[in-house]
Amino acid sequence: MSGGPMAIVKPEMKSYIWLQTADGSIQQVEQEVAMYCPVICREVAQNSTGSSKNNAVVLPERVNAAVLGLILDFCRFHQVTGRSNKERKIFDEKYIRLDTQKLCELASAADSLQLKPVVDLTSRALARVIEGKTPEEIRETFHLPDDLTEEEKLEPLRNMTDDPRIRLLNRLYAKKRKELNERKKLKNVEVEEQQRVDERSVDDLLSFINGGDGDSKGVRETKNKKKTRGRKEQARNNSPNNEAGNCNKESSCLASGCLNGDISDVSSPSRNSKLQNSASATFPSKLDFDDFDMDDELDPVMQEKIDREVEDFARRLNCDWPEILSLAPERRLGPISMNGNGSLKRCTAGVDRG
Amino acid sequence: MSVVKQRILPHHPCNAELEVDKISNLPAQIIDKILSHLSLRDAVRTSVLSSKWRYKWVTLPNLVFDNQSLLISSQDQTFIKNKIVNIVDHVLLLHSGPIHKFKLSHRDLQGVCDIDRWILFLSRGSVKEFILEIWKGHRYKLHSSIYLCQKLIHLELFNCLLKPPLSFSGFRSLKSLDLQHITMEQDAFEHLVSSCYLLERLTLMNFEGFSDLKIHAPNLLFFDIGGVFEDINFMDTFNLAIVSIGLYVNPGFDRNLTLGSAGNLVKFFAHLPRIQRLEVQSFFLKYLADGKVPGRLSTPCNELSFLSIRINFNHFDECLAALCLLRSSPNLQELELLARTEDQFDLRTVANVMEENYQNCMFNQLRHVKIAGISGVKRELNFINFLLANSPILERMTVKPASVDGAWEMLKELLRFRRASVQAEIVYLDP
Numbered sequence: 001m002s003g004g005p006m007a008i009v010k011p012e013m014k015s016y017i018w019l020q021t022a023d024g025s026i027q028q029v030e031q032e033v034a035m036y037c038p039v040i041c042r043e044v045a046q047n048s049t050g051s052s053k054n055n056a057v058v059l060p061e062r063v064n065a066a067v068l069g070l071i072l073d074f075c076r077f078h079q080v081t082g083r084s085n086k087e088r089k090i091f092d093e094k095y096i097r098l099d100t101q102k103l104c105e106l107a108s109a110a111d112s113l114q115l116k117p118v119v120d121l122t123s124r125a126l127a128r129v130i131e132g133k134t135p136e137e138i139r140e141t142f143h144l145p146d147d148l149t150e151e152e153k154l155e156p157l158r159n160m161t162d163d164p165r166i167r168l169l170n171r172l173y174a175k176k177r178k179e180l181n182e183r184k185k186l187k188n189v190e191v192e193e194q195q196r197v198d199e200r201s202v203d204d205l206l207s208f209i210n211g212g213d214g215d216s217k218g219v220r221e222t223k224n225k226k227k228t229r230g231r232k233e234q235a236r237n238n239s240p241n242n243e244a245g246n247c248n249k250e251s252s253c254l255a256s257g258c259l260n261g262d263i264s265d266v267s268s269p270s271r272n273s274k275l276q277n278s279a280s281a282t283f284p285s286k287l288d289f290d291d292f293d294m295d296d297e298l299d300p301v302m303q304e305k306i307d308r309e310v311e312d313f314a315r316r317l318n319c320d321w322p323e324i325l326s327l328a329p330e331r332r333l334g335p336i337s338m339n340g341n342g343s344l345k346r347c348t349a350g351v352d353r354g
Numbered sequence: 355m356s357v358v359k360q361r362i363l364p365h366h367p368c369n370a371e372l373e374v375d376k377i378s379n380l381p382a383q384i385i386d387k388i389l390s391h392l393s394l395r396d397a398v399r400t401s402v403l404s405s406k407w408r409y410k411w412v413t414l415p416n417l418v419f420d421n422q423s424l425l426i427s428s429q430d431q432t433f434i435k436n437k438i439v440n441i442v443d444h445v446l447l448l449h450s451g452p453i454h455k456f457k458l459s460h461r462d463l464q465g466v467c468d469i470d471r472w473i474l475f476l477s478r479g480s481v482k483e484f485i486l487e488i489w490k491g492h493r494y495k496l497h498s499s500i501y502l503c504q505k506l507i508h509l510e511l512f513n514c515l516l517k518p519p520l521s522f523s524g525f526r527s528l529k530s531l532d533l534q535h536i537t538m539e540q541d542a543f544e545h546l547v548s549s550c551y552l553l554e555r556l557t558l559m560n561f562e563g564f565s566d567l568k569i570h571a572p573n574l575l576f577f578d579i580g581g582v583f584e585d586i587n588f589m590d591t592f593n594l595a596i597v598s599i600g601l602y603v604n605p606g607f608d609r610n611l612t613l614g615s616a617g618n619l620v621k622f623f624a625h626l627p628r629i630q631r632l633e634v635q636s637f638f639l640k641y642l643a644d645g646k647v648p649g650r651l652s653t654p655c656n657e658l659s660f661l662s663i664r665i666n667f668n669h670f671d672e673c674l675a676a677l678c679l680l681r682s683s684p685n686l687q688e689l690e691l692l693a694r695t696e697d698q699f700d701l702r703t704v705a706n707v708m709e710e711n712y713q714n715c716m717f718n719q720l721r722h723v724k725i726a727g728i729s730g731v732k733r734e735l736n737f738i739n740f741l742l743a744n745s746p747i748l749e750r751m752t753v754k755p756a757s758v759d760g761a762w763e764m765l766k767e768l769l770r771f772r773r774a775s776v777q778a779e780i781v782y783l784d785p
Contacts, residue, residue: 100376100377101374101376104376104377104380105376107380107384108376108380108381108384111380111381111383111384119384119387120387122384123384123387123388123390123391124391126377126388127388127389127390127391127392128391130388130392130396130400131392131396132396135399135402135403138400138403139403139404142375142376142377142378143373143374143375143376144375144377144378144403144404144406144407145375145404145405146404147404147405148402148404148405148408
């Protein structure tokens with residue numbers, strides 16, 4: 001055992017900082033660990049707090065005792081200078097394995113303490129949680145209330161919520177949902193499946209990244225892919241616009257990793273690959289992957305009925321889309337014109353936007 | 355008609371701790387951070403999650419429109435174009451707040467004039483990074499309003515045509531410029547580079563319209579170029595540390611014409627005192643070999659620690675140039691010699707060159723050497739011998755022949771060479 005008094009660290013020899021969290025608890029922490037936090041560091045330096053129990057550094061509101069523990073774990077590891085980058089990375093990856101609630105709390109606390117590395121880690125982890133999930137799944141994971149009306153869900157598409165077409169859409173949606181829920185009780189089919197069918201009927205109609213082409217399902221399961229096939233076929237027969245909604249039931253699983261636009265990358269000298277890539281045409285085949293799924297697992301009769309209704313509705317909606325969306329020559333039917341009280345009337349003459 | 359609104363009231367369970375929504379009330383900058391790690395598509399989709407999330411995505415500072423965020427499963431060009439235009443228009447209109455980064459890089463998008471509209475929109479804001487990659491179709495002529503984006507820090511273009519207006523006086527804040535497969539005029543290019551005073555990184559690949567490169571950029575740190583050009587001149591590039599140059603076409607110089615004038619090699623290094631990493635690719639060594647090549651440069655490249663040369667060992671002048679370079683890099687740590695072979699052979703022997711100018715050339719810092727593509731020609735072996743004998747702290751030399759022919763003979767020769775460094779290991783790789 002190496003001798004000398006310094007080998008045994010007596011508590012009195014280390015200096016401590018006193019911290020008080022929002023919930024009133026006061027604890028003392030080794031100085032070098034606490035000082036790793038910019039906010040604490042500043043408090044101690046400028047206001048000379050933290051030297052005693054009575055004069056503890058008051059931490060921001062969002063930091064409670066439990067989360068403070070996590071923060072300090074991070075600080076304790078990283079403030080040690082000798083560690084290699086690899087070690088730090090490994091620690092970070094393990095550190096971030098928390099449930100989502102904790103991640104949110106940690107992100108919030110780290111932000112109030114201005115501990116940027118932890119903010120970055122938690123943000124990235126939360127993004128990974130969100131990535132590829134359907135809205136339902138995300139809502140469940142984060143306990144979000146599903147408090148948007150159907151109209152509002154479509155809102156990015158149309159800013160007017162009293163548009164008669166939207167109302168019609170809502171009614172159809174509500175009806176469909178009711179129908180399917182009843183079927184579900186009768187047939188005892190998986191809930192998820194039906195909800196997906198449900199949403200898709202709406203999605204099909206909307207050519208938009210939101211509910212629209214983002215088919216809200218992060219289509220991982222083949223089940224999803226298969227379902228869209230039928231509808232796409234139908235919709236396509238009528239107008240290319242309809243299936244705009246279906247564009248991409250696939251992709252999340254196909255598309256690789258992150259879009260990295262980091263300008264500080266030292267790019268490798270030969271970028272000829274860029275041109276080669278454009279010629280290799282692997283992308284189109286990937287995007288079309290989804291189109292070739294076959295088996296529809298829904299009851300074919302139901303499927304057909306839904307398809308017909310969707311078709312019908314789509315046709316009607318499609319006619320009056322603004323120019324940038326529509327492909328004018330594709331119109332099969334006359335447009336719908338609205339009369340005063342908002343009821344729909346189909347007119348056969350001319351191409352009148354009303 | 356009454357609207358059937360169905361608001362589903364949030365369900366508050368008794369065990370509040372377990373089911374509380376903790377994410378929606380996070381500060382805006384954290385939400386932005388989280389959303390920025392998602393593809394644009396996923397980020398926008400969060401608007402259907404709940405009423406609080408409806409507009410969280412609209413303040414995203416970075417907008418990336420590429421194949422991952424614009425998922426379109428169709429082959430019809432018109433359809434794709436319409437869809438992309440539609441989406442970008444919608445996003446830009448719904449977006450609120452500053453846009454820092456705009457990237458448009460969809461593999462099926464051609465250079466449509468809608469891009470003009472978007473550039474105009476961005477120019478009214480303070481965009482900092484603009485990346486445009488046109489993967490299909492002809493070169494897209496950049497709309498003139500791009501030249502008004504004075505807050506630009508990074509500009510990256512692929513398959514574009516640049517024609518700045520006469521009144522253009524450079525991007526005042528530009529630090530990084532990446533131009534690949536572009537067309538531009540000679541003066542326009544020179545003016546662009548010299549007027550962007552803060553430029554630190556310049557990448558040029560496959561350019562048309564100019565062949566005389568005058569790089570006047572006092573703050574330049576990184577320079578990477580590959581293409582067809584006739585001449586290259588650096589001016590005042592005293593900070594340039596990393597250079598990679600590839601000349602894709604054989605310059606075919608006639609040595610006699612440039613006797614007497616300072617050779618390209620000397621001219622090239624005159625303005626690169628701080629160079630740290632240099633890659634001489636394709637035929638660039640041939641360009642450097644043109645003109646008078648001294649035994650060594652008057653000012654050695656003291657900071658050069660990494661050197662990679664694509665060399666044709668059969669070409670006498672190139673060997674001279676390479677030797678000059680090697681002799682002028684006393685602090686070299688890593689060296690790569692990649693052989694290339696061409697049809698014409700220079701029959702002058704190398705023996706006198708090597709024996710005369712060997713002395714007083716120690717590579718005291720050289721640790722790693724990589725030699726590839728060689729075929730066992732005398733000259734190549736002389737080079738290797740020379741390196742081994744003069745590198746006292748060499749750790750590893752990797753030799754990879756071009757083919758199995760003569761490989762065995764080469765190996766036998768290699769075995770005989772004396773090594774100045776006891777640590778040196780020679781690793782022989784199969785062709």
